[in-house]
Structure formats: C-alpha cells, structure tokens
Amino acid sequence: MVGYQKIEGRIPEQEWLSCGHLACPGCGEKLAMRLALKALGKRTILVVPAGCSAVVDGMFPHSSSMVPFLHTAFETTASAAVGVRAGLDVRGVDNVTVLAWGGDGATFDIGLQALSAAAERNENILYVCYDNEAYMNTGIQRSSATPWGAWTGTTPYDHPKDRPKKDMMAIMAAHKIPYAASASVAFPEDYVNKLKKAKAIFGTRYVQVFSPCPSGWKTPSDISVKVARLAVESRIYPLYEIEYGKRYTITLDPGPIAVKEYLKLQGRFRHLTQAEIDQIQHNVDETWEELLEKVR
Amino acid sequence: MKKILTGNYTVSQAVKLSRVEVIAAYPITPQTSVVEKLSEWNASGELKARFIKVESEHSAMASCIGASAAGARVFTATSAQGLALMHELLHWTVGARLPIVLVNVNRAMAAPWTVWCDHNDSLAQRDTGWLQFYCESNQEVLDSVIQAYRISEEIQLPSMIMMDGFFLSHTSEPVDIPDQKDVDTYLPRREAPYTLDVDDPHTFYGGTVPQYYAEMRYKIQKTMEEARGVVNKAALEFKETFGRSYNPLEFYRIEDAGTLIVSSGTMAGTARCVVDELRDEGYSVGAARIRIFRPFPVEEIRQAFGGVHKVGVIDRNISFGQTGIIFQEIKSVLYTEKERPLLFGFIAGLGGRDVTMATIRRAFEYMNTHDEPEEPVLWLDIKR
Numbered sequence: 217m218v219g220y221q222k223i224e225g226r227i228p229e230q231e232w233l234s235c236g237h238l239a240c241p242g243c244g245e246k247l248a249m250r251l252a253l254k255a256l257g258k259r260t261i262l263v264v265p266a267g268c269s270a271v272v273d274g275m276f277p278h279s280s281s282m283v284p285f286l287h288t289a290f291e292t293t294a295s296a297a298v299g300v301r302a303g304l305d306v307r308g309v310d311n312v313t314v315l316a317w318g319g320d321g322a323t324f325d326i327g328l329q330a331l332s333a334a335a336e337r338n339e340n341i342l343y344v345c346y347d348n349e350a351y352m353n354t355g356i357q358r359s360s361a362t363p364w365g366a367w368t369g370t371t372p373y374d375h376p377k378d379r380p381k382k383d384m385m386a387i388m389a390a391h392k393i394p395y396a397a398s399a400s401v402a403f404p405e406d407y408v409n410k411l412k413k414a415k416a417i418f419g420t421r422y423v424q425v426f427s428p429c430p431s432g433w434k435t436p437s438d439i440s441v442k443v444a445r446l447a448v449e450s451r452i453y454p455l456y457e458i459e460y461g462k463r464y465t466i467t468l469d470p471g472p473i474a475v476k477e478y479l480k481l482q483g484r485f486r487h488l489t490q491a492e493i494d495q496i497q498h499n500v501d502e503t504w505e506e507l508l509e510k511v512r
Numbered sequence: 513m514k515k516i517l518t519g520n521y522t523v524s525q526a527v528k529l530s531r532v533e534v535i536a537a538y539p540i541t542p543q544t545s546v547v548e549k550l551s552e553w554n555a556s557g558e559l560k561a562r563f564i565k566v567e568s569e570h571s572a573m574a575s576c577i578g579a580s581a582a583g584a585r586v587f588t589a590t591s592a593q594g595l596a597l598m599h600e601l602l603h604w605t606v607g608a609r610l611p612i613v614l615v616n617v618n619r620a621m622a623a624p625w626t627v628w629c630d631h632n633d634s635l636a637q638r639d640t641g642w643l644q645f646y647c648e649s650n651q652e653v654l655d656s657v658i659q660a661y662r663i664s665e666e667i668q669l670p671s672m673i674m675m676d677g678f679f680l681s682h683t684s685e686p687v688d689i690p691d692q693k694d695v696d697t698y699l700p701r702r703e704a705p706y707t708l709d710v711d712d713p714h715t716f717y718g719g720t721v722p723q724y725y726a727e728m729r730y731k732i733q734k735t736m737e738e739a740r741g742v743v744n745k746a747a748l749e750f751k752e753t754f755g756r757s758y759n760p761l762e763f764y765r766i767e768d769a770g771t772l773i774v775s776s777g778t779m780a781g782t783a784r785c786v787v788d789e790l791r792d793e794g795y796s797v798g799a800a801r802i803r804i805f806r807p808f809p810v811e812e813i814r815q816a817f818g819g820v821h822k823v824g825v826i827d828r829n830i831s832f833g834q835t836g837i838i839f840q841e842i843k844s845v846l847y848t849e850k851e852r853p854l855l856f857g858f859i860a861g862l863g864g865r866d867v868t869m870a871t872i873r874r875a876f877e878y879m880n881t882h883d884e885p886e887e888p889v890l891w892l893d894i895k896r
C-alpha cells in the first residue's frame with residue numbers, strides 16, 4: 217500500500233470543542249481531541265488525567281469541552297474511566313463512549329499499571345493516548361515514549377535519550393484486546409475512521425495518536441501537521457491496526473522518505489550527528505521490517 | 513434476624529443491605545474475606561452490583577471515584593498499606609465531594625511487616641477530610657455502614673468506617689440483621705445532585721485559581737461542621753427504625769467520675785470491665801469512647817470532661833515526635849476551658865499487642881498515684 221490513496225470517509229462538521237481553550241498555537245493534542253470528539257459525537261464522556269490536555273481545556277469555571285469532562289489523577293486514566301463505565305452501566309445509561317484521554321506520560325509510564333489491568337479485564341472503554349513523546353505539561357521531560365536521540369529537559373543535548381521508545385502498541389496487543397491502532401493528526405480521515413471503528417467495538421480499545429508539540433519539539437507552530445505527515449512518510453510512526461492482538465493491518469503507507477527529512481525540522485534532534493541519524497534510519501528500517509513480518 | 517457473624521462477613525452483609533451498586537476493591541489481610549464474600553455473592557446474583565476486580569487499591573479508589581461521579585452508590589474496603597496507597601485519591605474524593613463509603617480494617621503500618629491491629633493507618637488519613645467512625649462491635653460496623661451512606665449522600669463527603677483487624681474482622685459475634693425493606697426506607701437510592709450526563713454536560717475538577725480554591729475548602733470545612741448535626745440526626749432516625757442508638761462520644765458510668773479512661777475501637781469494652789471492677793473497689797471512675805473521630809466531637813468532650821479531675825487517653829497509635837493522636841486532639845479541645853482536667857496520654861496495643869484489663873488497670877493506677885504525668889507519652893506494657 218505504498219503512496220497516497222484516497223481515504224474514504226468524511227470528517228463530521230459538528231464541533232464538540234469550543235474556541236477559547238488555552239492550548240499553544242500548533243498544539244497536536246487539541247487537534248487530536250477535536251477530531252476525536254467529531255468522530256465520537258455527543259454521547260461521549262471524557263476522562264482526562266494531569267497533563268497538557270487537562271490544563272488547556274480551561275481554568276474553572278471555564279471549559280472548552282461540550283461533552284462531560286471528568287478530570288482525574290495522573291495515574292488513574294484507565295481506572296477512573298472503568299469506574300465511570302460501571303457507574304453508567306448500573307444506572308442503565310446506554311450508548312455512551314467512555315473516552316479515556318491520556319498523554320504518553322499518563323499512558324506509557326505512571327498509568328501503565330491501571331491501563332494494563334483494564335485491558336487484561338477487557339473493560340469497555342476507549343483509551344486514546346495522545347502521544348507527544350514527553351511530559352510537556354511539566355515543561356518537557358523525557359517519558360518512555362521519547363524516541364532515541366531526542367533532547368528533553370531531563371535528557372539534555374550532551375546526554376540525549378539513549379534508549380528506544382517503548383513499544384506501547386505491542387504491549388497493548390499482548391493483552392489481546394479487540395482493537396489497537398496507531399494514528400496521526402496529519403491523516404484525519406484515517407484517524408476518524410479508526411475511532412469510529414473502535415466506537416462500535418465492545419471491550420478495551422486503544423488508539424495512539426501522534427500529536428506534535430511545537431514548544432516541546434522546538435518546531436515552528438505552523439508546521440505541526442507537516443511534521444506529523446513526515447513521521448508517517450518516513451515510517452518512524454507507521455499507521456496500523458492490531459485486532460485481537462494478532463491481526464495486523466497497515467492502514468496507510470504514503471512513504472518512504474528518509475527519516476532525516478523528519479528529524480531535521482525539529483530542534484529536539486538538532487544535535488544529532490550524521491552517524492546518529494544513520495543509526496535512527498537503520499532502526500526505523502528494521503522496525504518496519506518487523507511490522508511487515510507481523511502483517512504477513 | 514440475629515446471626516453469629518465475623519466482622520468481615522458483617523461488612524459484606526452491610527454492603528448488600530445498602531444496595532451498593534459498584535464495588536472496586538483489592539485484597540489485603542485482614543480485609544480479604546470481605547472481598548471474597550462480596551465476589552461470591554456477586555457471582556451468584558445475590559448481590560446485584562458491578563464488582564471491578566482492580567489490580568491495586570489505588571485503582572480501586574480511582575474506579576470508585578469514576579463510578580461515584582457517574583451517580584452510583586459505591587463501596588471499597590482495605591487495610592493499612594492499601595489505605596496508604598490510596599492516599600492521593602482520598603484527598604481527591606473529598607475535593608470532588610463524592611459520598612464514597614470505605615471500610616478500613618485497622619492494621620499497623622510496615623516496616624516491619626505486620627498484619628495486626630493498630631490505628632495509625634487510618635489516623636494518618638486524618639486531614640484528608642473523610643468522616644471517620646471507629647467501631648467497637650460487629651453490630652456497630654453493620655449499623656455504621658448503613659448510616660454512613662445516609663450521612664455521606666446528604667453532605668457529599670465520604671465516610672471511612674474503622675474496625676479493629678482480627679479483634680473484630682475475624683471474631684464472631686451475634687449481629688442483628690435488619691430487614692431489607694426497613695433499610696430501603698432508611699436509605700433510599702442515591703440521587704446525586706450533579707453527575708456525568710451527556711445531556712447536561714459539565715466539566716468536573718479542572719484547574720482552579722486561588723480566587724476560587726479557598727472557597728471550595730471553606731465549604732468543605734463548613735460541611736464538616738454541619739456534619740455533626742447530620743450524624744446525630746441520622747443516628748436518631750436509625751434508632752427510631754432499628755432500635756439501636758449511637759453517639760459520637762460513648763460514655764460508661766461517668767456519673768460523679770473523678771477519673772475518666774478514654775479509648776477507641778475494641779479496647780473500649782475492656783475499659784468498661786475495668787471500670788466495673790474499679791467501681792466495685794470504690795473508685796469513682798468512668799469510661800469514654802471516641803466513636804466519631806471526624807468531625808471531632810468537640811462539644812461533647814467539653815461538656816463531659818469539664819468537671820472531671822483526671823482524664824487518661826489510651827491511644828492505639830503514635831504520632832512520632834508528638835504524642836498519641838487522640839490525646840493531642842482532646843488536649844487541644846480542652847485548652848480553652850476554664851476547668852481543665854489533668855491529662856495523661858498513654859500508648860498501648862501497637863501492632864496488635866493485647867490491651868488487657870491489666871493494661872488498662874495500669875493506666876488507672878498510674879493516674880491514681882500521680883498528680884501529673886512524668887512524661888508527655890506514657891507507654892503501657894513496653895520493654896525498654
């Protein structure tokens with residue numbers, strides 16, 4: 217499936233996020249949430265832990281969300297969402313999507329235990345991880361989603377991150393949940409289609425959406441979508457689905473281009489030597505091959 | 513109907529009678545059989561609730577918060593390490609104004625590992641804003657759980673019911689189980705004033721600037737103060753239906769008492785026996801039991817302790833670097849009184865050590881032979 221194809225599906229016009237939120241210009245998270253609510257519609261309840269997403273919704277008594285929004289403690293995205301689902305169920309409230317909405321820190325790190333437990337029990341929640349590859353709300357520190365070689369406040373330029381990004385998709389797949397997918401704000405139809413598909417499935421559904429962060433990645437605020445597109449084209453962030461932990465499908469592969477094209481736009485990678493960039497290219501190629509193996 | 517039940521079985525019974533809708537709990541000694549019994553009844557259909565089999569106490573409380581915010585009546589139970597793990601979310605529950613009820617089977621905190629009873633686990637949660645009830649019998653546990661839902665759902669603050677690990681949790685006592693229809697009348701279905709509702713969307717607990725936060729805290733404190741009246745009203749109405757009465761501070765033979773022995777939990781029964789003995793021997797001594805620790809029974813203490821010559825507080829806990837916690841609290845209440853009794857702060861029963869009649873007698877004998885305490889903390893039965 218190489219090259220651009222026409223993606224079926226339309227983005228619903230109805231907005232569930234108002235203007236006046238506090239996100240930075242070019243924020244990937246806000247775009248991801250806006251699209252998610254368009255895909256899921258009115259009968260959605262947001263469960264949001266600490267992170268940029270919690271802050272940029274607005275300060276009390278203001279909120280930019282037009283669907284119910286439950287703030288919860290940093291590590292409790294999944295466990296609180298599970299509780300909401302149980303509460304709705306026992307009160308006979310049907311046809312509601314409980315949307316757990318955590319950052320990569322909330323998901324890959326501090327909330328992993330609760331998420332793993334919910335997935336293992338196949339709790340009926342839709343979990344979206346908006347992945348901006350660091351703790352942005354506290355001012356850009358590494359998370360286990362930070363890629364190899366990246367600068368953050370806790371992985372400074374002379375000591376950038378020296379371990380690869382945690383393979384969260386594989387971890388979720390290992391729970392044999394009905395649906396897991398990676399997505400990107402640069403491919404809204406693909407993302408929206410995945411959310412709509414996920415909405416119709418019972419059980420734990422996981423969608424990990426690539427969400428550029430201009431302030432954290434040291435990029436101009438008007439190229440977020442471009443950066444996100446290059447991540448997919450370079451195959452450093454491939455778009456695929458995993459059903460029941462084994463059925464792998466690559467949903468879109470417009471590439472390949474050299475990963476250097478993606479890296480060079482971002483200040484967080486500006487210290488990388490050619491040898492290091494070659495190393496990243498090698499790792500991307502290898503991981504892509506592994507993904508192709510799983511698809512076959 | 514009277515049955516012989518362990519404390520833990522009684523808790524499960526109370527949860528069923530209260531028509532709890534969502535349970536999220538994680539096993540820990542000595543609470544474990546509560547979780548097992550509720551799971552069993554849930555599986556057989558005898559208990560119509562959603563039981564979330566979480567992977568930790570932290571998630572237990574998080575799921576309780578989610579379910580309670582969605583409008584359900586929820587329950588959890590734990591002990592010691594589990595309660596400590598919940599700590600962050602105990603604060604959250606209060607700020608979120610959710611009427612969750614939790615049973616804590618008191619167990620001492622590690623290290624070193626121990627499973628036996630003292631009260632430091634729950635008293636360490638003192639400033640989270642949960643109502644705290646310390647029970648003396650299995651009957652009281654059952655009655656307190658039912659009352660706690662009534663109270664909490666009226667004031668939108670959570671309640672923690674304490675029972676002594678093993679002394680109650682694993683001890684069988686006769687328990688009068690009320691009729692379901694009477695409980696239903698006393699405790700109707702929860703109607704949350706606000707909830708997660710897709711037809712009436714709201715944002716809950718978002719970022720709050722100093723301009724508003726302090727007022728929210730003020731309201732919690734006001735509610736806690738008003739809770740005293742709510743607790744008493746709930747107890748009174750409970751008595752009308754079920755015949756059993758409870759007070760925030762329970763007294764025993766305090767008429768003309770020159771000396772008062774104050775305790776909490778199961779120690780109180782032992783203290784009453786000692787009072788009987790001492791009265792037989794001609795001493796004017798009485799006993800008091802702190803049943804409700806939050807909100808603290810300030811007025812009751814002022815009224816009852818004013819005319820007493822000596823008050824000895826037996827704390828099954830220690831606040832390192834200070835004294836026993838209940839002792840501190842009573843002392844602070846009495847500071848403003850003109851007529852203040854002499855106060856003696858005893859520590860006993862830590863990590864499950866038996867508090868026997870001899871232990872309590874030693875406390876009395878110390879008070880009887882001393883015009884004032886030699887030390888701020890008086891350790892009973894300690895090897896030095």
Ligand SMILES: Cc1ncc(C[n+]2csc(CCOP(=O)(O)OP(=O)(O)O)c2C)c(N)n1
Pocket residue numbers: 245266267268269290291318319320321322323348350351352353354359
């Ligand atoms: C228990 C706890 N530890 C630490 C924090 C501080 N904290 C708030 S948000 C955050 C990082 C969030 O990172 P992520 O989940 O990736 O979301 P982002 O801010 O990047 O959107 C941290 C460390 C907290 N709120 N709670």
Ligand SMILES: [Mg+2]
Pocket residue numbers: 319320321346347348349350351352359
């Ligand atoms: Mg992040």
